[in-house]
Amino acid sequence: MPELPEVEAVTRKMRAAAPWSEIVATGQFRPTTALDLERAVGRRLEGVTRRGKHILLTLADGPVVRVHLKMTGNLVVIPDVRLRTANVRAWLTLSDGRGIVLEDPRALGRLTYHEGIEGLFDDLGPEPFSAEFTAQHFVAQAQATKKPVKLLLMEQRAVVGLGNIYAAEALFQAGIHPAKPANEISVVRLKRLHGQIVDVLTAALDSAIAAYEQPGGFTEGENFPVAVYGREGEACWRCQAAIRRMPQGGRSTYYCPKCQR
Known part of the structure; x- marks a missing residue:
């Protein structure tokens, strides 16, 4: 979506x-x-x-x-x-x-x-480009759950807006395996992931705006240069290992088995 x-x-x-x-x-x-x-x-x-x-x-x-x-x-x-x-x-x-x-x-x-927005979004976390989405907030959210970190990103409580594509891409950029329990990731690595979430969404926003300026239909991530998403079996551009896919939360998760630990 x-x-x-x-x-x-x-x-x-x-x-x-x-x-x-x-x-x-x-x-x-x-x-x-x-x-x-x-x-x-x-x-x-x-x-x-x-x-x-x-x-x-x-x-x-x-x-x-x-x-x-x-x-x-x-x-x-x-x-x-x-x-x-x-x-x-x-x-x-x-x-x-x-x-x-x-x-x-x-x-x-x-x-x-x-009739109004009161109560509509009580279950949502902060916007990724807002002052509320601090590294400290994100670390606290991650340390409070044993869920796989990819699922934490997808549930919209730690931060809103991430779906399957950009969650996978942020985890790749941060070098974190998507199945890693969130509370087992070090503070240093969580802070790195926090920064990559912002960076990936910023780049994706630029590509989405450019795509929507063109006539015709549009699909998510159309112009975004993905590193792992949808690239099962292809070579990782960092280490040349084959990108893998696994089911996670009813969706397909893509990752590099060497770069992400």
């Missing part, structure tokens, strides 16, 4: 489109795609923000429409809502005729209306 860099790129593109108008109608093709979306009708859209992998459409007087892109979703502003494509699953019609549409070939994305 889209990870933080891709979701942030979509958020920035939405803001650049300046869809600041009243919502006059909503629609969806599947009842499971949107929940209570009709309650947004009559409210003006005033902002587009992000929390973790969630996009928030902020409405006048406090309500929000939360958007989760899931595996293949994309949120787009189109000049005429009547021109929506076959892949559009839900939409908001603006008073100026434009539309905010959820394009989603696999129809897994979700839009939900909420």
Whole structure:
């Protein structure tokens, strides 16, 4: 699914489109795609923000429409809502005729209306680019669990936004095996991983923004130069050992058996 860099790129593109108008109608093709979306009708859209992998459409007087892109979703502003494509699953019609549409070939994305954000994200950790995501915070989170470190990164409590691709890449850059229990990793190595999380997501954000400036579809990590993800059997660019894959938490984890310990 889209990870933080891709979701942030979509958020920035939405803001650049300046869809600041009243919502006059909503629609969806599947009842499971949107929940209570009709309650947004009559409210003006005033902002587009992000929390973790969630996009928030902020409405006048406090309500929000939360958007989760899931595996293949994309949120787009189109000049005429009547021109929506076959892949559009839900939409908001603006008073100026434009539309905010959820394009989603696999129809897994979700839009939900909420009266405010209180309680929505109580289970999420700090943003990786925020002042709250300190090395000390990350070390404390890791030392408090026996979970494999890859699963710690994926659960969104120690830090938000990491998915399968960038968690694997950060662990490779830090030289840490993804199955290593988090509380058995030294403080020095955890601090190195903290820095690599920020560095990897920064580079991935730059590539995602560039990709979303191009027309057509986009997949996560499309322009990001991966070192291990999806490269099973290929040579590690550091040591030439064959990259391996293992199941972990219902997903495939890629790693170098020599560089990561």
